Amino acid sequence: MEPPRSSGVGIDNSGEYSPEIAETLRFEEEIQSLIHPSSFDGSAAPTGGGSFTALLGLPANQAVELLHDSGAREPLASRIRVGEHPVHRPFHLPLDCSSAFPSNATLVDRAARFSVFAAEGSPASSSGRLKAEPQDSDSPPLDPIPTGPAKRKDTGRSKAKVTAKKSKNAEENTDGDKLPYVHVRARRGQATDNHSLAERARREKINARMKLLQELVPGCSKITGTALVLDEIINHVQTLQRQVEFLSMRLAAVNPRIDFSSLDSYLSAECGPVTVRNGPGGVVVDPSLWPTDATAEATRRLLVPQFWHIDLVPPQLQPQQSLTTWERDGAAHSQLLPNPTTSLFLYDPANSGDTNVPHRTAKLKTAEDRALNL
Amino acid sequence: MYRRSFKDTRSSLGSPNPNFSKPMVALRFLRALSLVRRSGLGACSPSYRARGIRRAAYACMAASAGPRRAWSRALLRKIRRRPGRGLRRPRAVIWRHRPVGGGDRLEVALRRLVPGGGCMEYCRLLEEAADYVKCLAMQVRLMQTIVDSASHV
Numbered sequence: 145m146e147p148p149r150s151s152g153v154g155i156d157n158s159g160e161y162s163p164e165i166a167e168t169l170r171f172e173e174e175i176q177s178l179i180h181p182s183s184f185d186g187s188a189a190p191t192g193g194g195s196f197t198a199l200l201g202l203p204a205n206q207a208v209e210l211l212h213d214s215g216a217r218e219p220l221a222s223r224i225r226v227g228e229h230p231v232h233r234p235f236h237l238p239l240d241c242s243s244a245f246p247s248n249a250t251l252v253d254r255a256a257r258f259s260v261f262a263a264e265g266s267p268a269s270s271s272g273r274l275k276a277e278p279q280d281s282d283s284p285p286l287d288p289i290p291t292g293p294a295k296r297k298d299t300g301r302s303k304a305k306v307t308a309k310k311s312k313n314a315e316e317n318t319d320g321d322k323l324p325y326v327h328v329r330a331r332r333g334q335a336t337d338n339h340s341l342a343e344r345a346r347r348e349k350i351n352a353r354m355k356l357l358q359e360l361v362p363g364c365s366k367i368t369g370t371a372l373v374l375d376e377i378i379n380h381v382q383t384l385q386r387q388v389e390f391l392s393m394r395l396a397a398v399n400p401r402i403d404f405s406s407l408d409s410y411l412s413a414e415c416g417p418v419t420v421r422n423g424p425g426g427v428v429v430d431p432s433l434w435p436t437d438a439t440a441e442a443t444r445r446l447l448v449p450q451f452w453h454i455d456l457v458p459p460q461l462q463p464q465q466s467l468t469t470w471e472r473d474g475a476a477h478s479q480l481l482p483n484p485t486t487s488l489f490l491y492d493p494a495n496s497g498d499t500n501v502p503h504r505t506a507k508l509k510t511a512e513d514r515a516l517n518l
Numbered sequence: 519m520y521r522r523s524f525k526d527t528r529s530s531l532g533s534p535n536p537n538f539s540k541p542m543v544a545l546r547f548l549r550a551l552s553l554v555r556r557s558g559l560g561a562c563s564p565s566y567r568a569r570g571i572r573r574a575a576y577a578c579m580a581a582s583a584g585p586r587r588a589w590s591r592a593l594l595r596k597i598r599r600r601p602g603r604g605l606r607r608p609r610a611v612i613w614r615h616r617p618v619g620g621g622d623r624l625e626v627a628l629r630r631l632v633p634g635g636g637c638m639e640y641c642r643l644l645e646e647a648a649d650y651v652k653c654l655a656m657q658v659r660l661m662q663t664i665v666d667s668a669s670h671v
Contacts, residue, residue, distance in 0.1 A: 353644035391661040396568035
């Protein structure tokens with residue numbers, strides 16, 4: 145008789161036992177082995193690993209086999225935010241949710257390109273529940289876990305496994321962007337240490353972003369070396385900010401001649417349908433996401449009704465003449481404008497020669513002065 | 519004035535999140551400009567107006583970039599905080615992920631340039647910087663166009 149497991153039994157592993165005791169002990173062992181999987185199952189059920197077997201198109205028993213192989217180890221899901229490069233990493237069938245994957249959300253940007261899975265693990269050593277787990281694993285993906293300190297990683301066991309499935313899974317995972325957990329396999333010949341994996345992913349992410357920035361900033365593509373690129377970027381940002389300041393000064397000097405108010409009303413009418421087309425959801429988004437606006441200050445409340453009141457006036461006053469001026473000048477000025485992107489600018493010169501908007505009331509002026517109080 | 523332009527543009531326009539909606543920025547900016555102009559036709563001095571225009575420019579930029587961006591939120595907060603608030607009460611800013619050390623001089627400089635860059639991780643900082651640069655460039659082009667067309671006629 146083999147000695148009983150001391151785990152749950154609490155029996156000394158010393159000496160021999162009478163057959164009955166041994167029998168009972170063994171029985172207990174079996175029961176425990178049954179219990180554990182079921183306990184795993186209980187905890188794994190809500191957390192399963194996404195329908196990976198479904199994704200993989202593997203029949204359940206193969207998955208079971210794989211899971212068996214991966215066994216119950218200290219499974220770690222690296223809390224890695226995978227970068228943008230399509231890296232070939234061997235698969236690891238995660239569903240060994242056998243791994244106690246912390247619900248650490250390892251958010252994946254381009255999970256699709258990687259042979260990664262989202263899984264949430266609970267130590268399920270036995271594989272019997274795999275069928276249940278795959279389906280359940282869909283639930284956690286929507287569940288981004290706060291960035292805890294626990295970084296875990298799959299200790300690469302079955303690295304060689306499922307490499308064939310890599311491509312299939314990559315395709316299947318195109319919508320895996322939402323999957324929060326990433327099990328990343330180390331590349332061949334690279335350290336599989338927790339930290340180095342995480343660092344590597346982070347470095348890749350940073351490099352990808354740097355490349356993006358390089359593309360944005362003109363003249364940065366030729367530069368090699370992070371420091372110089374960063375330097376160039378900083379210079380560019382400073383230049384742009386200085387330009388904004390300079391242009392605002394020029395605009396301030398030029399401003400008195402320009403009449404924007406009628407332009408405003410026309411443009412809002414013009415762009416009303418456009419905005420609806422562009423972002424109907426935007427209107428919904430904004431009020432909720434700009435809570436600071438809700439705390440309306442007194443000046444704003446004061447100003448708004450006035451604004452609307454005033455704005456209504458010009459359209460009635462000059463609807464026809466503004467239209468005619470636009471028609472007249474639109475063609476003439478279309479070549480004048482360097483900017484081809486928007487048609488709004490066609491209207492600019494049309495209005496610049498218009499009569500000045502009559503001075504506003506003193507009340508409005510003081511209110512706006514308050515708003516402008518710098 | 520920029521506040522006003524926010525409120526009414528927000529209610530009437532909504533803001534599509536992608537940054538490529540230049541007409542939106544243009545519209546907002548023009549509205550803001552008209553408000554500035556209406557504020558007593560050049561409230562006292564060109565420099566005063568220039569400052570107002572600059573704030574309007576940044577505000578429009580941030581508003582059209584959308585609330586999803588950290589820099590736009592931070593920028594608007596900064597703009598709206600100024601009048602009257604000062605240091606009235608110590609703001610309990612939750613510095614999430616306070617960056618460690620800030621060793622790189624370049625990194626620190628970038629943090630200072632990008633609004634809201636004080637408490638972001640490096641990767642996010644780069645991301646936000648890219649978006650910020652894009653938006654800034656658009657705004658500059660817009661303003662340049664306006665000035666050009668204004669001074670031509």
